[in-house]
Amino acid sequence: MSPEFIDIGSNLTHQSFDADRDTVMSRARAAGVMHQVVTGATVESSRAALELARARADSLSATAGVHPHHAAGFVASSREELRELLRDPKAVAVGECGLDYFRDLAPRAAQRSAFVAQLELAVETGKPVFLHQRDAHADFSGILADYAPRLSGGVAHCFTGGAVELDAYLGLGLSIGITGWICDERRGSGVRDVVARIPEDRLMIETDAPYLLPRDLRPKPAARRNEPAFLPHIAAVVAALRGADVREIAAVTTANARRFFGLKDS
Numbered sequence: 001m002s003p004e005f006i007d008i009g010s011n012l013t014h015q016s017f018d019a020d021r022d023t024v025m026s027r028a029r030a031a032g033v034m035h036q037v038v039t040g041a042t043v044e045s046s047r048a049a050l051e052l053a054r055a056r057a058d059s060l061s062a063t064a065g066v067h068p069h070h071a072a073g074f075v076a077s078s079r080e081e082l083r084e085l086l087r088d089p090k091a092v093a094v095g096e097c098g099l100d101y102f103r104d105l106a107p108r109a110a111q112r113s114a115f116v117a118q119l120e121l122a123v124e125t126g127k128p129v130f131l132h133q134r135d136a137h138a139d140f141s142g143i144l145a146d147y148a149p150r151l152s153g154g155v156a157h158c159f160t161g162g163a164v165e166l167d168a169y170l171g172l173g174l175s176i177g178i179t180g181w182i183c184d185e186r187r188g189s190g191v192r193d194v195v196a197r198i199p200e201d202r203l204m205i206e207t208d209a210p211y212l213l214p215r216d217l218r219p220k221p222a223a224r225r226n227e228p229a230f231l232p233h234i235a236a237v238v239a240a241l242r243g244a245d246v247r248e249i250a251a252v253t254t255a256n257a258r259r260f261f262g263l264k265d266s
Helices: 021-030 043-055 068-073 076-086 108-125 137-150 163-171 189-197 228-242 246-261
Strands: 005-010 033-038 060-064 091-100 129-134 154-156 175-178 203-205
Touching (some): 005 228, 005 246, 033 043, 033 228, 043 060, 068 108, 076 091, 076 108, 129 137, 163 175, 228 246
Parallel strands (some): 060 091, 129 154, 175 203
16 A cells, blocks of 8 residues: 655645646645645635635645734734634644744734734634744744643744754644755755654654755656645655655654644545
């Protein structure tokens, strides 16, 4: 039997999938990706992700949240709208939320405010958080530490850090999401160095499609678009770096994702 995988972070509502979304999903299924958690980055995209998950309940779930890039638009009504979306069982996590000081597309104060509001929603709803952090480790960890004891769980989505970040996030009780970043021997060297240290019960994998096409993927897709169907390639790289079999990585990460998001067997 072929290994089965869960992609805990795919942006299936992205416009690059508008022309062939069903085909993309079929390719993923054929590759063994049996379930995807579709990421919400704004109230509007969270609503779209949830609608898609409802339509494909056998193979999709969704998150509902506001990415730090869009934090300037997070207002009182945003919280109420997210709360309503999170009442749906197909909305399995709060986020993508967190801090991004690399691009600073929203004022940092607004990012922190939106992050806190969504952590409070996670505590209120009992749903885990799907977390984003870039170049904001100190503020991110400090804010998260205030809420971690009351959270049902959290995953550091698209982990790109090294030992310092890993130790901090494990200490906060987070799971770790590994993307195709690990397939880049240059940019991903920090992750590659520490992936073997991630406890087995905290490891999950994701594509972040259509972003982060694995650099070592061959043949390279002409469109340069990442797809959930490439998740087994990421799993193989993780397996090699951990000295494990890809079937073992598939089984462990799938079990972790089902437990973390409360997913039923497909």
